[in-house]
Amino acid sequence: MQVRSRALRAWSDEQALAGRARAAPDTTNPPLDAMRTERYGRVAIALHWLIGLALLGQIAFGFLLDDIAPRNTPARAGVINLHKSLGIVLGLLIVVRLAWRLTHRPPAWPSSMPAWQQRAARLGHLALYACMLVMPLSGYIGSNFSKYGVKLFGLTLHPWGPPLPSVYAFFNGLHDVTAWLFVALIAGHVMAALKHALVTRDGVFSSIWPKAPS
Ligand code: HEM
Numbered sequence: 001m002q003v004r005s006r007a008l009r010a011w012s013d014e015q016a017l018a019g020r021a022r023a024a025p026d027t028t029n030p031p032l033d034a035m036r037t038e039r040y041g042r043v044a045i046a047l048h049w050l051i052g053l054a055l056l057g058q059i060a061f062g063f064l065l066d067d068i069a070p071r072n073t074p075a076r077a078g079v080i081n082l083h084k085s086l087g088i089v090l091g092l093l094i095v096v097r098l099a100w101r102l103t104h105r106p107p108a109w110p111s112s113m114p115a116w117q118q119r120a121a122r123l124g125h126l127a128l129y130a131c132m133l134v135m136p137l138s139g140y141i142g143s144n145f146s147k148y149g150v151k152l153f154g155l156t157l158h159p160w161g162p163p164l165p166s167v168y169a170f171f172n173g174l175h176d177v178t179a180w181l182f183v184a185l186i187a188g189h190v191m192a193a194l195k196h197a198l199v200t201r202d203g204v205f206s207s208i209w210p211k212a213p214s
């Protein structure tokens with residue numbers, strides 16, 4: 001720890017000497033020992049990218065439902081049930097991911113990352129996990145208060161709730177609002193990730209990027 005802070009102090013002295021520190025703190029290329037060298041585990045990396053990409057597809061699918069199969073057309077039921085089935089599979093994968101996360105510590109933040117950014121990242125990740133849970137749950141619970149229930153890849157799962165339009169509308173509204181919040185959080189997340197990859201280059205991006213076997 002002491003070695004780290006000494007390295008950081010030396011680094012900022014160097015920046016000050018170069019006359020850059022006061023004008024605009026330059027955080028490019030921090031010294032090696034202020035970088036994140038530890039990586040996420042292989043399972044965490046696989047789950048992050050598999051679920052992340054699938055979620056982007058499922059969100060786009062959700063927003064395009066009315067264009068792909070407009071309401072009151074014969075195609076509607078099949079397309080909605082495909083969205084529900086994929087959503088349930090994704091929900092199960094998300095439970096696996098959460099269980100993995102709760103039993104495996106993520107790599108520590110690089111010491112060059114300011115405390116407020118660490119707090120923001122922690123909050124952002126928590127909010128992303130919350131959206132990952134609320135999306136499939138609100139869809140599934142809502143569907144059980146409509147007369148249609150769910151056809152899981154053709155297998156009829158009879159609704160366990162009575163058809164209650166107000167309850168359905170509540171969960172449907174939650175599904176919709178959370179989807180927009182999720183999109184905003186993902187946009188912020190990707191921008192922060194790109195900043196780590198291209199500007200600060202502090203090892204955060206590479207810690208979750210799949211590495212070719214050496
Ligand atoms: C739907 C899409 C995505 C979701 C829901 C998502 C979610 C998450 C979550 C929850 C974490 C925290 C992992 C943990 O420590 O528990 C994480 C880490 C990370 N993600 Fe994503 N992610 C998505 C897409 C992306 C994309 C497209 C990129 C790159 C452009 C990216 C880059 C990263 C990076 C660099 C980290 C490591 C951050 C750190 O340890 O501080 N993610 N992601």
Ligand code: HEM
Pocket residue numbers: 055058059060061062063065080083084085086087088090091132135136137138139140141143150172175176179
């Ligand atoms: C991670 C999983 C899921 C994601 C990311 C997701 C995403 C979305 C999005 C973005 C929409 C469009 C929102 C709108 O314009 O109102 C939508 C609509 C919908 N979703 Fe999901 N969904 C997921 C899981 C589920 C599940 C598991 C179900 C049911 C079992 C479901 C049922 C529905 C229904 C019925 C609609 C259409 C609502 C309407 O009639 O306008 N979704 N979903």
